[in-house]
Amino acid sequence: MATIVGGIATSHIPTIGKAIGKGWCNEPEWKPFFDSYKPVHAWLEKVRPDVAVVVYNDHGLNFFLNNMPTFAVGAAARYDNSDEGWGLNVVPPFAGYPEFSWGLIESMVADEFDITSCQEMLVDHGFTVAMGLLWPKEKGPCPVRTVPISVNTVQSPLPSPARCYKLGRALGKAIEAFDEDLRVVVVGTGGLSHQLDGTRAGFVNKDFDLLCMEKIVTDPEALTDYSIPDLIRLTGAQGVEVIQWLVMRGALTGQVSKVHSRYHGVISNTSAAVMVLENSCADERHAREHVLQEHL
Amino acid sequence: MATIVGGIATSHIPTIGKAIGKGWCNEPEWKPFFDSYKPVHAWLEKVRPDVAVVVYNDHGLNFFLNNMPTFAVGAAARYDNSDEGWGLNVVPPFAGYPEFSWGLIESMVADEFDITSCQEMLVDHGFTVAMGLLWPKEKGPCPVRTVPISVNTVQSPLPSPARCYKLGRALGKAIEAFDEDLRVVVVGTGGLSHQLDGTRAGFVNKDFDLLCMEKIVTDPEALTDYSIPDLIRLTGAQGVEVIQWLVMRGALTGQVSKVHSRYHGVISNTSAAVMVLENSCADERHAREHVLQEHL
Amino acid sequence: MKTSLENHKIPGTIIFDGQRAIDGYALNKMCFSFNSAENRAAFLSDPDAYCRKFNLTDKQREAVKSRDVLGLLESGGHIYYLAKWGGIIGLGVQDLGAQQTGMTVEEFKAMLARGGAH
């Protein structure tokens, strides 16, 4: 059976992608930021995942409003990045794992999640910037196969934090039910607080970011009490991307240990942060499942 | 508030579309079939719906495997039909009602259905043949605006009958919550038993068809006990389209009255049937909701 | 990959599950392209070249050539998409049914007229 080694939450700010592309990680302005991913690399080298399930949001590269899924799961052998229109370098393709993707989709649909399956799928900076941070190309070829899961953060109505957390729980169950000896890391990308649109553009809420970073470890259910309008108000219109962190967290067990955590302050328009959570054993999940059921 | 006047279940066999296009409804071979829709027309003239929500399945016109939703809801002002590749006449566009579509989508997403929204959407014979049967062009311009809802019957895993029935319940609640004085009919298209693929091609199961037609009126929950593999076995690989009848039925109240029902035997490769169910008042739904909750 | 539907094998049909979707993606993509009249004409003018353009496997190209419906289903074709290919080469759903069941088209139609297979 597959094992979830843990979860990673990380921002996916395009400017970071630009810095990666330019090789700026030792520039004084960027070094503290990139250095904060060294403990992440050390942890990944320790736990050696075979697969990364990457929960992100598409910003208008693969999905358009003519066919806009709430939850889309990739089931391709290869995921290409492509021109997003505003100048970010296109990065090389990522390896998929379609058999594993189908295992996840089957399990999640059986659990009454209405998944959109994608046998061809372009991945945008929401996916690629996170991958570039976790597995920098300087360290050699990317050692993991991937399953991208895109969450709708474009078209209201967005899925609620509670629904996203439940998707995560179904995802965790699906991963652990997959009948191969795999080590899986679940990545949630996006956030934290930021807003690009409107007269409140530039909005940042450090207090709420820190609250999210605390609760995501110890009490993720507390975050599921927020509605999407609550989140927009508290973390900015685009800060709602934190719902992807909730999917990641839902896939882990009730108890996790925090391996690493860093809040960076604002990069470009967005609060940047990274966290690594190590998973408890699966038995723990099953014991907790009952309690969660009552809460949600 | 919007009112659901009732539901219609009908086959959508392409050959019927061909007969409509050729004007064969008075040919001896076709007259009994088309005549059986006269009571449907009489009922529609009595209840005068403003809107038809049409639950069907796309057969590879609008959706492909690169982005294949479980449940897709149209939110366009106009729905075009288009060339399906094997010679069916293209019919004129249908009027949409995007404000109503968004009302439905908002309510269903709030009820934790992971809807794909489609602001541009081609509708195939699964939609157009049903529309042509219910509102023949000879009777003048189509008097209803439409919301197409496409259910995945292409890519396994398909949504279970139970999930489809629950979607119907959420749909019924969403319609009744819409804050305008509208009369709505819900149409479920497809089936009944048939199979196009494999060494069992030509499979038909009249007994099961008649059972479905009975249970859909009096005890739809009984049908939700079947799994998709059960349905494939009992009604044929493509007979699973009956899950769209279940969505329709779920949108109605617990008690309905059967206005009209006709089983036609096999047309082309498929058991053809039509039914009209008149809805009880909404209070009835709310009283039953609790009981259903326990069953599912 | 073990899928839940593989635990429910149903005689006489070919479930379009994840594994078939993987095997048949290129074939289905080709058939999906047949929604366009221009693409249908391109296929007809040189079927094998059209198959190669979509990277069909040798087995799939062979099955297209020999009009082997069961072979195309086994190698991942979905019947809805294959029906579009059938339309081009003059095979309707009853021709496809006859071929798969080893009947003549007349026999297949007569069987349906008697209420279908059971």
Place this chain on the structure above:
Amino acid sequence: MKTSLENHKIPGTIIFDGQRAIDGYALNKMCFSFNSAENRAAFLSDPDAYCRKFNLTDKQREAVKSRDVLGLLESGGHIYYLAKWGGIIGLGVQDLGAQQTGMTVEEFKAMLARGGAH
């Protein structure tokens, strides 16, 4: 249409709900086309003709011409798609932010460096 989000109006942002999606479909479709370099070049060579090709409203074409971001958002543009248009005409997210908040770009960046707006 009453949407649940209209019951939750949030000062300073423009929720992309169903009504905005309806109003902005053509505009967003145009911006989505800017994922292609060829389309970006076509826009730049004659912006207004490109807008007309996508059937933008007069108000939207005017807002494109005057680079009025708030106007484009109000008329149904989504910021993710508008960002692609911004890229073409040399407006990054901080330029867009400065314009919307009535600051200079330097002021907007300085505000972010101090921890952003609250």
